[in-house]
Amino acid sequence: MALLQISEPGMSTAPHEHRLAVGIDLGTTNSLVASVRSGVAEILCDSEGNALLPSVVRYLENGATEVGKKAQDNQLEDLPNTISSAKRLLGRGIKDLKTLGGSLPYEFATASSSSHGTESNVPQIKTVAGNKTAIEVSAEILKTLKQRAEESLGGELKGAVITVPAYFDDAQRQATKDAARLADLKVFRLLNEPTAAAVAYGLDQKEELSERIIAVYDLGGGTFDISILKLNKGVFEVMATGGDSALGGDDFDHAIAEWILEEALLEDTHNTKIHRKAMIEARRVKEALTDNDEVTVNLEDWQGSLSRSQFDEMVAPLVKKTLMACRRALRDSNLDKDQVHDVVMVGGSTRMPVVREKVGEFFGQPPLVDIDPDKVVAIGAALQADVLAGNKPDAEMLLLDVIPLSLGLETYGGLVEKVITRNTTIPITRAQEFTTFKDNQTAMTVHILQGERETVEENRSLAKFALKGIPPMVAGAARIKVTFQVDADGLLNVHAEEETTGAKAGVEVKPSYGLTDSEIEGMIRDSMDNAQADMEARKLREQLVEADRTLEALDSAMASDADRMLNDEEKKTLLAARSELMEAKYISKDAESVKAAIKNMEKVAEFYVARRMDDNVKKAMAGHNVDEFNK
């Protein structure tokens, strides 16, 4: 039993109270949460011991959500309602969807007015639970991580540091912060991912050099990023970023899978099941080759083996592609390879020995690999969160960021005038004066843009607003002062005012691709309503809906092809399971027994589902050749 503590009134908080703070790596494929406990940063796992939370959210009809592994497992059966890679959509407008490729399997709502009544440019994905934005999807992931952290740390979080890619623009950063707000998570700071990785290795603590150049090589499942950082007396500056948004570990799997199919003389097969098996085997072989020089490979009846050197040769073009991007990034930052002091490896795909070797050769030094490359970003974020929470009052660490892209205004003739140039240390406030170009002009449009190009079309439009109520004057007499304020997270606020008459007409701006405050408030209200609903009743409702779906799916399948695909015995087994489920649905009043009946139904019907899937695949593939399925 704890002893009672007696304290003077007003002195109740202990001076060394540890404030709970976490670092969150909100990734495209996976997300992680980490925290500093007893001075050491560690990843917080879920109850089953998993560190990675797949960044996948599935919406169910009753408004409930599945997040992570569960959503991922069900993805193929419920594609339109299961949203993955939401990070690619964060801060993007409806117009951007085209450039992101038609590969997204979702249906987007066509009307731009949101469910919260206000006009918005944010793309909305249609789901059974209503329209959802990438911000809401990301908020679900953050909520799950927050809950995981609070359960494992045993208390309420004071705040979090969330990492973002260095090249994220204002709208994407704002969207990330909005997602945190929806998840009721206080953001201490948005931190650049490569900076977080450098912090994890304590590179900011090394004082022997006044200036360090750090290259952060980040090869994930589907993306590659290279960042060149300059660390000067605690100031991290992003000098250049580059990469390939469509190159990652999956491409290495593809290379092996193609080889396997060729060797097994199956390259012409139309069987997607074999292709899927080849991909799974390829992934296993790739991972096994990290610790072995030679690995046995199996596919159907064929057996062979793949050596490390064969594999290295096979994927050499892919590695070379990443090194070309490194070369470009170095040139963008006006540096030579030999000026780089440290090379930090991030992302699961950097475990491949061939990647480490070639990167080492390129930079002329072995890369840093001691920290698990999947976890290094979250660990760096946790260290920063611990300092910001005030748990290390003597800590010297101060990370100063720069703005990654220039901010400017549209001027006459569709040109952009830069007000704050990129690589300016933030926070910063800067004002620029403008004037009217017509007599008696009483209004003026202020158009804010981000990017490095000369013309409006080539830059990203952040916001547009009208300054009204300018007193009538001759052209050129009015003095309109436009003030840009960028905070420590790289988020922008713009005000405009007419100065000569003292008449103020200031406006606060939100990026065009973000959500308005009222939209966010509406979403927060909605999520609170959900939380207040009786949890048990909700669970039961969820399961009843799920039961209906299962029954419906079975009935419609059997109506269409039971006679063709099932014998009498099989039909009988299925119908028996069906009536058990019906009984559970009507009689039992708790979620668990309904869930068990559903599970049973699914298990019994497994063979039938597989048989139908094969049948569908056969139909879909008729008339196609294998090359179409390779990419």
Add this chain to the structure above:
Amino acid sequence: MLDFKQSYFELFGLPEDYNIDPSVLANSFRELQAKYHPDRFVNSDEQERRVAVQTTGFINEANETLKSSRLRARYMLQLKGVDFDDEIDTTSDGMFLLHQMEMREALEDVPNAKDPIARVDDIAHDVEAQMDVLKESFVEHFAAEKYAEAKEDVLKMKFFERLCQEVKTLTEKLEDEMF
């Protein structure tokens, strides 16, 4: 709270002189940031955090100004009451403008040279040398309180700044074509 009325030189404890010691600037910039950065106030109230953003904004602006040879010169004139907008104001020195046009033409001609990279490097060195001459000229004019002439020097620096940018863009383009 920081005094927003003091000059940028006073803020960093530097003498009001064009030739500054970059390491003194960098060190005192870091000390000020460590004290006033918003990261030091994440647990404070709204008002204190707003002040922190404004204070570091002031420190960053001062640092950017003193770091740049052109902005530093312009700021020193501003302290002497010579205020101007170099986006609108421009030099009227005809000879200088003619010379600028020649330099630009030389730059456009680079791709036709026998060794374009060597040629662009030559031009880059030339631009740097001329920029150094301008800096010295500014220091002399300023010391002699010839502010109108000093202002001319600053306006000319702006041309060289743009020229430097163009040289850099061209170099990158040439290198890209090589690979």
